[in-house]
Amino acid sequence: MKTILVTGGCGFIGSCFVRMLIRETGYSVVNLDALTYAGNLANLDDIAGDRRYRFVRGRIEDAGLVAELCRGVDAVVHFAAESHVDRSIEDASPFVTTNVLGTQVLLDAARAAGVQRFVHVSTDEVYGSLGQGDPPFEETTPLAPNSPYAASKAGSDMLVRAAWKTYGMPVLITRCSNNYGPYQFPEKLIPLMTINALEGRPLPVYGDGRNVRDWIFVDDHCRGILAVLEKGRPGEVYNLGGECEKENIEIVRLILEILGKPEELIQYVDDRPGHDRRYAMAIEKVKRELGWSPATDFRAGLERTVQWYCDHRQWWEQILSGEYMEFYRRQYGERLQ
Protein backbone atom coordinates (compact mmCIF):
# COMPACT_ATOMS: atom_id res chain seq x y z
CA MET A 1 0.00 0.00 0.00
CA LYS A 2 1.36 3.39 -0.95
CA THR A 3 1.72 6.37 1.37
CA ILE A 4 1.31 9.94 0.22
CA LEU A 5 2.55 13.02 2.07
CA VAL A 6 0.00 15.77 1.50
CA THR A 7 1.00 19.29 2.54
CA GLY A 8 -1.71 21.83 3.35
CA GLY A 9 -4.35 19.11 3.77
CA CYS A 10 -6.38 21.19 6.25
CA GLY A 11 -7.09 23.91 3.70
CA PHE A 12 -9.91 24.12 1.17
CA ILE A 13 -8.56 22.03 -1.72
CA GLY A 14 -6.12 19.88 0.29
CA SER A 15 -8.91 18.67 2.57
CA CYS A 16 -11.03 17.69 -0.44
CA PHE A 17 -8.06 15.77 -1.85
CA VAL A 18 -7.31 13.98 1.44
CA ARG A 19 -10.97 13.01 1.80
CA MET A 20 -10.94 11.66 -1.76
CA LEU A 21 -7.79 9.60 -1.11
CA ILE A 22 -9.21 8.07 2.06
CA ARG A 23 -12.72 7.41 0.75
CA GLU A 24 -12.00 6.40 -2.82
CA THR A 25 -8.47 4.93 -2.95
CA GLY A 26 -6.29 2.56 -0.93
CA TYR A 27 -3.52 5.10 -0.26
CA SER A 28 -2.39 6.01 3.24
CA VAL A 29 -2.05 9.73 3.91
CA VAL A 30 0.24 11.81 6.08
CA ASN A 31 -1.12 15.36 6.23
CA LEU A 32 1.42 18.05 7.14
CA ASP A 33 -0.27 21.37 7.87
CA ALA A 34 0.77 24.40 9.90
CA LEU A 35 -2.85 25.32 10.76
CA THR A 36 -2.48 28.93 9.74
CA TYR A 37 -5.63 31.09 9.73
CA ALA A 38 -6.71 29.11 6.60
CA GLY A 39 -6.13 25.63 7.99
CA ASN A 40 -8.99 24.07 9.91
CA LEU A 41 -9.00 20.60 11.49
CA ALA A 42 -12.80 20.59 11.24
CA ASN A 43 -12.43 20.31 7.46
CA LEU A 44 -11.39 16.67 7.95
CA ASP A 45 -13.53 15.68 10.94
CA ASP A 46 -15.23 12.99 8.87
CA ILE A 47 -12.07 11.00 8.09
CA ALA A 48 -9.77 12.01 10.98
CA GLY A 49 -10.24 8.66 12.73
CA ASP A 50 -9.35 6.52 9.71
CA ARG A 51 -6.46 4.07 10.19
CA ARG A 52 -4.87 5.19 6.91
CA TYR A 53 -4.82 8.86 7.95
CA ARG A 54 -2.27 10.68 10.11
CA PHE A 55 -2.11 14.41 10.87
CA VAL A 56 1.14 16.22 11.69
CA ARG A 57 1.11 19.84 12.64
CA GLY A 58 4.15 21.66 11.28
CA ARG A 59 5.55 23.99 8.66
CA ILE A 60 6.95 22.97 5.30
CA GLU A 61 9.96 25.25 5.94
CA ASP A 62 10.94 23.02 8.90
CA ALA A 63 13.74 21.04 7.19
CA GLY A 64 14.18 18.52 10.02
CA LEU A 65 10.48 17.71 10.20
CA VAL A 66 9.95 17.37 6.46
CA ALA A 67 13.08 15.20 6.12
CA GLU A 68 11.62 12.85 8.71
CA LEU A 69 8.19 12.82 7.05
CA CYS A 70 9.55 12.25 3.54
CA ARG A 71 11.34 9.07 4.60
CA GLY A 72 9.06 6.16 3.76
CA VAL A 73 6.52 8.01 1.63
CA ASP A 74 6.02 7.15 -2.03
CA ALA A 75 4.76 10.51 -3.22
CA VAL A 76 4.32 14.11 -2.15
CA VAL A 77 1.32 16.20 -3.20
CA HIS A 78 2.09 19.79 -2.28
CA PHE A 79 -0.84 22.14 -1.59
CA ALA A 80 0.51 24.14 1.37
CA ALA A 81 0.63 27.82 0.48
CA GLU A 82 -0.46 31.28 1.36
CA SER A 83 -3.29 31.53 -1.15
CA HIS A 84 -5.12 34.86 -1.01
CA VAL A 85 -4.22 37.67 -3.43
CA ASP A 86 -5.56 40.50 -1.23
CA ARG A 87 -3.44 39.36 1.72
CA SER A 88 -0.36 39.23 -0.53
CA ILE A 89 -0.98 42.86 -1.49
CA GLU A 90 -0.99 43.79 2.22
CA ASP A 91 2.14 41.81 3.06
CA ALA A 92 4.09 39.64 0.61
CA SER A 93 6.60 38.20 3.05
CA PRO A 94 4.62 35.18 4.34
CA PHE A 95 4.02 34.30 0.67
CA VAL A 96 7.74 34.23 -0.03
CA THR A 97 8.46 32.24 3.12
CA THR A 98 5.84 29.54 2.58
CA ASN A 99 5.40 29.41 -1.18
CA VAL A 100 9.01 29.91 -2.28
CA LEU A 101 11.27 28.89 0.60
CA GLY A 102 8.90 26.19 1.87
CA THR A 103 8.65 24.58 -1.56
CA GLN A 104 12.44 24.41 -1.86
CA VAL A 105 12.79 22.85 1.60
CA LEU A 106 10.20 20.26 0.64
CA LEU A 107 11.89 19.54 -2.71
CA ASP A 108 15.26 19.02 -1.00
CA ALA A 109 13.78 16.64 1.56
CA ALA A 110 11.81 14.67 -1.04
CA ARG A 111 14.89 14.31 -3.24
CA ALA A 112 17.09 13.18 -0.36
CA ALA A 113 14.49 10.58 0.59
CA GLY A 114 14.13 9.31 -3.00
CA VAL A 115 10.41 10.10 -3.19
CA GLN A 116 9.04 8.65 -6.45
CA ARG A 117 6.53 11.39 -7.43
CA PHE A 118 6.29 15.03 -6.41
CA VAL A 119 3.12 16.83 -7.52
CA HIS A 120 3.24 20.60 -7.12
CA VAL A 121 -0.20 22.21 -7.07
CA SER A 122 -0.03 25.57 -8.79
CA THR A 123 -2.35 28.12 -10.34
CA ASP A 124 -3.37 29.77 -13.61
CA GLU A 125 -2.43 33.11 -11.99
CA VAL A 126 1.26 32.49 -12.80
CA TYR A 127 0.44 33.19 -16.47
CA GLY A 128 -0.77 36.73 -15.76
CA SER A 129 -3.84 38.33 -17.31
CA LEU A 130 -5.67 37.86 -20.63
CA GLY A 131 -7.44 40.46 -22.76
CA GLN A 132 -10.99 39.83 -23.90
CA GLY A 133 -10.18 38.25 -27.25
CA ASP A 134 -6.98 36.42 -26.26
CA PRO A 135 -6.76 32.62 -26.53
CA PRO A 136 -6.67 30.74 -23.18
CA PHE A 137 -3.40 30.04 -21.36
CA GLU A 138 -1.50 26.97 -22.54
CA GLU A 139 1.24 25.13 -20.63
CA THR A 140 3.77 26.85 -22.89
CA THR A 141 2.46 30.39 -22.22
CA PRO A 142 5.29 32.43 -20.65
CA LEU A 143 4.85 33.15 -16.95
CA ALA A 144 3.93 36.78 -16.20
CA PRO A 145 2.57 36.96 -12.63
CA ASN A 146 1.05 40.26 -11.49
CA SER A 147 0.30 39.90 -7.76
CA PRO A 148 2.78 38.99 -5.01
CA TYR A 149 0.76 35.78 -4.55
CA ALA A 150 1.08 34.85 -8.23
CA ALA A 151 4.76 35.83 -8.26
CA SER A 152 5.49 33.59 -5.28
CA LYS A 153 3.67 30.68 -6.93
CA ALA A 154 5.58 31.29 -10.17
CA GLY A 155 8.80 31.25 -8.12
CA SER A 156 7.83 27.89 -6.64
CA ASP A 157 6.98 26.53 -10.11
CA MET A 158 10.45 27.55 -11.32
CA LEU A 159 12.13 25.80 -8.39
CA VAL A 160 10.15 22.64 -9.11
CA ARG A 161 11.14 22.83 -12.78
CA ALA A 162 14.78 23.29 -11.76
CA ALA A 163 14.62 20.15 -9.61
CA TRP A 164 13.59 18.18 -12.72
CA LYS A 165 16.15 19.76 -15.03
CA THR A 166 19.06 19.70 -12.56
CA TYR A 167 18.54 16.51 -10.59
CA GLY A 168 16.06 14.56 -12.72
CA MET A 169 13.65 14.61 -9.80
CA PRO A 170 10.27 13.08 -10.80
CA VAL A 171 8.19 16.22 -10.42
CA LEU A 172 4.85 17.18 -11.99
CA ILE A 173 3.18 20.60 -11.93
CA THR A 174 -0.56 21.21 -12.11
CA ARG A 175 -1.90 24.70 -12.79
CA CYS A 176 -5.58 25.11 -12.08
CA SER A 177 -8.14 27.87 -12.43
CA ASN A 178 -10.39 29.28 -9.65
CA ASN A 179 -11.93 26.61 -7.43
CA TYR A 180 -15.25 26.75 -5.60
CA GLY A 181 -17.08 24.32 -3.33
CA PRO A 182 -17.63 23.41 0.33
CA TYR A 183 -15.02 24.35 2.98
CA GLN A 184 -13.61 27.34 1.06
CA PHE A 185 -12.35 30.00 3.46
CA PRO A 186 -14.79 32.93 3.58
CA GLU A 187 -12.29 35.49 2.25
CA LYS A 188 -12.68 34.21 -1.34
CA LEU A 189 -15.36 35.49 -3.74
CA ILE A 190 -18.04 32.77 -3.64
CA PRO A 191 -18.14 32.00 0.11
CA LEU A 192 -17.74 35.68 1.02
CA MET A 193 -20.64 36.75 -1.16
CA THR A 194 -22.80 33.82 0.00
CA ILE A 195 -22.25 34.55 3.68
CA ASN A 196 -22.72 38.30 3.28
CA ALA A 197 -25.98 37.71 1.41
CA LEU A 198 -27.17 35.32 4.13
CA GLU A 199 -26.37 37.93 6.76
CA GLY A 200 -27.92 40.81 4.78
CA ARG A 201 -24.56 42.59 4.53
CA PRO A 202 -23.29 44.45 1.41
CA LEU A 203 -21.59 42.37 -1.31
CA PRO A 204 -18.33 44.20 -2.17
CA VAL A 205 -17.68 43.90 -5.91
CA TYR A 206 -14.25 45.16 -6.98
CA GLY A 207 -14.05 47.67 -9.86
CA ASP A 208 -16.68 47.22 -12.57
CA GLY A 209 -17.32 43.57 -11.62
CA ARG A 210 -16.47 42.43 -15.15
CA ASN A 211 -13.22 40.59 -14.38
CA VAL A 212 -13.40 37.05 -15.68
CA ARG A 213 -12.35 33.85 -13.90
CA ASP A 214 -12.53 30.25 -15.17
CA TRP A 215 -14.40 28.33 -12.43
CA ILE A 216 -13.99 24.67 -11.47
CA PHE A 217 -15.71 22.62 -8.77
CA VAL A 218 -13.13 21.53 -6.19
CA ASP A 219 -13.83 17.78 -6.56
CA ASP A 220 -13.09 18.02 -10.29
CA HIS A 221 -9.77 19.72 -9.52
CA CYS A 222 -8.85 16.99 -7.02
CA ARG A 223 -9.68 14.24 -9.53
CA GLY A 224 -7.38 16.01 -11.99
CA ILE A 225 -4.55 16.06 -9.44
CA LEU A 226 -5.08 12.35 -8.77
CA ALA A 227 -4.90 11.63 -12.51
CA VAL A 228 -1.63 13.58 -12.75
CA LEU A 229 -0.23 11.82 -9.67
CA GLU A 230 -1.02 8.38 -11.08
CA LYS A 231 -0.56 8.81 -14.82
CA GLY A 232 1.23 12.09 -15.55
CA ARG A 233 4.64 12.23 -17.22
CA PRO A 234 7.43 13.43 -14.88
CA GLY A 235 8.80 16.86 -15.76
CA GLU A 236 5.51 17.97 -17.32
CA VAL A 237 3.10 20.79 -16.56
CA TYR A 238 -0.65 20.06 -16.80
CA ASN A 239 -3.23 22.84 -16.98
CA LEU A 240 -6.52 22.03 -15.22
CA GLY A 241 -9.60 24.20 -15.57
CA GLY A 242 -13.36 24.30 -15.67
CA GLU A 243 -13.82 25.61 -19.24
CA CYS A 244 -16.26 27.93 -17.51
CA GLU A 245 -15.52 31.63 -17.86
CA LYS A 246 -17.74 33.94 -15.84
CA GLU A 247 -17.70 37.62 -14.95
CA ASN A 248 -17.66 38.23 -11.19
CA ILE A 249 -20.90 40.21 -11.32
CA GLU A 250 -22.68 37.29 -13.01
CA ILE A 251 -21.68 35.02 -10.14
CA VAL A 252 -22.72 37.52 -7.50
CA ARG A 253 -26.14 37.91 -9.16
CA LEU A 254 -26.54 34.11 -9.37
CA ILE A 255 -25.79 33.73 -5.65
CA LEU A 256 -28.41 36.37 -4.83
CA GLU A 257 -30.89 34.61 -7.11
CA ILE A 258 -30.25 31.20 -5.51
CA LEU A 259 -30.73 32.70 -2.04
CA GLY A 260 -33.71 34.85 -3.04
CA LYS A 261 -31.93 38.02 -1.87
CA PRO A 262 -32.20 41.50 -3.46
CA GLU A 263 -29.62 42.90 -5.92
CA GLU A 264 -29.57 46.10 -3.82
CA LEU A 265 -27.05 44.28 -1.60
CA ILE A 266 -24.43 44.65 -4.34
CA GLN A 267 -21.93 47.40 -3.57
CA TYR A 268 -19.24 48.41 -6.06
CA VAL A 269 -15.99 49.20 -4.23
CA ASP A 270 -12.48 50.32 -5.22
CA ASP A 271 -10.69 47.94 -7.54
CA ARG A 272 -7.95 45.59 -6.33
CA PRO A 273 -4.51 47.03 -7.27
CA GLY A 274 -3.06 45.16 -10.26
CA HIS A 275 -6.35 43.28 -10.65
CA ASP A 276 -5.97 40.64 -13.40
CA ARG A 277 -8.74 41.11 -15.97
CA ARG A 278 -9.27 37.60 -17.24
CA TYR A 279 -8.06 34.03 -16.71
CA ALA A 280 -8.92 31.09 -18.97
CA MET A 281 -7.24 27.71 -19.29
CA ALA A 282 -6.64 25.49 -22.32
CA ILE A 283 -6.90 21.93 -20.99
CA GLU A 284 -6.45 19.88 -24.16
CA LYS A 285 -3.17 18.35 -22.94
CA VAL A 286 -4.60 16.73 -19.81
CA LYS A 287 -7.70 15.60 -21.70
CA ARG A 288 -5.61 13.98 -24.42
CA GLU A 289 -2.90 12.43 -22.26
CA LEU A 290 -4.74 11.51 -19.07
CA GLY A 291 -8.39 11.37 -20.10
CA TRP A 292 -9.44 13.88 -17.43
CA SER A 293 -11.98 16.63 -17.90
CA PRO A 294 -14.13 18.67 -15.50
CA ALA A 295 -17.53 17.08 -14.86
CA THR A 296 -19.58 19.49 -12.74
CA ASP A 297 -22.04 21.89 -14.36
CA PHE A 298 -21.46 25.40 -12.94
CA ARG A 299 -25.05 26.17 -11.96
CA ALA A 300 -25.43 22.79 -10.22
CA GLY A 301 -22.05 23.14 -8.47
CA LEU A 302 -22.84 26.67 -7.31
CA GLU A 303 -26.25 25.63 -5.95
CA ARG A 304 -24.59 22.75 -4.07
CA THR A 305 -21.97 25.12 -2.67
CA VAL A 306 -24.44 27.80 -1.58
CA GLN A 307 -26.58 25.09 0.03
CA TRP A 308 -23.53 23.79 1.89
CA TYR A 309 -22.90 27.23 3.41
CA CYS A 310 -26.59 27.44 4.37
CA ASP A 311 -26.34 24.02 6.06
CA HIS A 312 -22.97 24.62 7.79
CA ARG A 313 -23.48 27.91 9.59
CA GLN A 314 -21.51 26.68 12.58
CA TRP A 315 -18.44 26.04 10.39
CA TRP A 316 -18.23 29.61 9.14
CA GLU A 317 -19.58 31.30 12.26
CA GLN A 318 -16.72 29.75 14.24
CA ILE A 319 -14.22 31.05 11.67
CA LEU A 320 -15.71 34.53 11.63
CA SER A 321 -15.77 34.69 15.42
CA GLY A 322 -12.18 33.45 15.68
CA GLU A 323 -13.40 30.60 17.91
CA TYR A 324 -11.56 27.92 16.00
CA MET A 325 -8.25 29.73 16.45
CA GLU A 326 -8.98 29.76 20.18
CA PHE A 327 -9.48 26.01 19.98
CA TYR A 328 -6.05 25.55 18.41
CA ARG A 329 -4.48 27.75 21.02
CA ARG A 330 -5.93 25.55 23.75
CA GLN A 331 -5.08 22.36 21.85
CA TYR A 332 -1.52 23.23 20.93
CA GLY A 333 -0.71 25.87 23.52
CA GLU A 334 1.36 28.04 21.25
CA ARG A 335 1.21 31.33 19.48
CA LEU A 336 -0.41 31.21 16.07
CA GLN A 337 0.27 33.58 13.23
Ligand code: NAD
Ligand atom coordinates in the same frame (compact mmCIF):
# COMPACT_ATOMS: atom_id res chain seq x y z
P1 NAD B 1 -6.00 27.46 1.59
O1 NAD B 1 -5.47 28.81 1.93
O2 NAD B 1 -7.45 27.15 1.84
O3 NAD B 1 -5.17 26.35 2.40
C1 NAD B 1 -3.79 26.38 2.55
C2 NAD B 1 -3.38 25.36 3.60
O4 NAD B 1 -1.95 25.35 3.71
C3 NAD B 1 -3.94 25.67 5.00
O5 NAD B 1 -4.43 24.49 5.59
C4 NAD B 1 -2.71 26.18 5.75
O6 NAD B 1 -2.77 25.93 7.16
C5 NAD B 1 -1.59 25.42 5.08
N1 NAD B 1 -0.29 26.12 5.17
C6 NAD B 1 -0.04 27.41 4.87
N2 NAD B 1 1.27 27.69 5.09
C7 NAD B 1 1.84 26.53 5.49
C8 NAD B 1 3.18 26.17 5.83
N3 NAD B 1 4.16 27.07 5.80
N4 NAD B 1 3.43 24.89 6.17
C9 NAD B 1 2.42 23.97 6.22
N5 NAD B 1 1.15 24.26 5.92
C10 NAD B 1 0.87 25.53 5.55
O7 NAD B 1 -5.60 27.21 0.07
P2 NAD B 1 -6.38 26.41 -1.08
O8 NAD B 1 -7.33 27.33 -1.72
O9 NAD B 1 -6.84 25.10 -0.57
O10 NAD B 1 -5.17 26.20 -2.11
C11 NAD B 1 -4.33 25.05 -2.02
C12 NAD B 1 -3.28 25.10 -3.10
O11 NAD B 1 -3.91 25.15 -4.38
C13 NAD B 1 -2.38 26.33 -3.03
O12 NAD B 1 -1.07 25.92 -3.36
C14 NAD B 1 -2.94 27.26 -4.09
O13 NAD B 1 -1.93 28.09 -4.62
C15 NAD B 1 -3.43 26.26 -5.12
N6 NAD B 1 -4.55 26.72 -5.97
C16 NAD B 1 -5.67 27.26 -5.40
C17 NAD B 1 -6.73 27.65 -6.21
C18 NAD B 1 -8.01 28.20 -5.61
O14 NAD B 1 -8.90 28.61 -6.37
N7 NAD B 1 -8.19 28.21 -4.30
C19 NAD B 1 -6.63 27.51 -7.60
C20 NAD B 1 -5.46 26.95 -8.16
C21 NAD B 1 -4.44 26.56 -7.32
Ligand code: TYD
Ligand atom coordinates in the same frame (compact mmCIF):
# COMPACT_ATOMS: atom_id res chain seq x y z
P1 TYD C 1 -10.71 35.61 -5.28
O1 TYD C 1 -11.76 34.65 -4.80
O2 TYD C 1 -9.94 36.41 -4.28
O3 TYD C 1 -9.75 34.77 -6.24
P2 TYD C 1 -8.55 35.28 -7.21
O4 TYD C 1 -8.26 36.70 -6.93
O5 TYD C 1 -7.42 34.40 -6.79
O6 TYD C 1 -9.04 35.03 -8.60
O7 TYD C 1 -11.41 36.64 -6.27
C1 TYD C 1 -12.10 36.20 -7.43
C2 TYD C 1 -12.53 37.44 -8.20
O8 TYD C 1 -13.51 38.14 -7.42
C3 TYD C 1 -11.42 38.43 -8.44
O9 TYD C 1 -11.59 39.02 -9.73
C4 TYD C 1 -11.60 39.48 -7.36
C5 TYD C 1 -13.10 39.48 -7.14
N1 TYD C 1 -13.54 39.81 -5.77
C6 TYD C 1 -14.48 40.83 -5.57
O10 TYD C 1 -14.96 41.48 -6.51
N2 TYD C 1 -14.87 41.10 -4.28
C7 TYD C 1 -14.37 40.42 -3.20
O11 TYD C 1 -14.74 40.73 -2.04
C8 TYD C 1 -13.41 39.37 -3.44
C9 TYD C 1 -12.82 38.59 -2.29
C10 TYD C 1 -13.05 39.10 -4.74
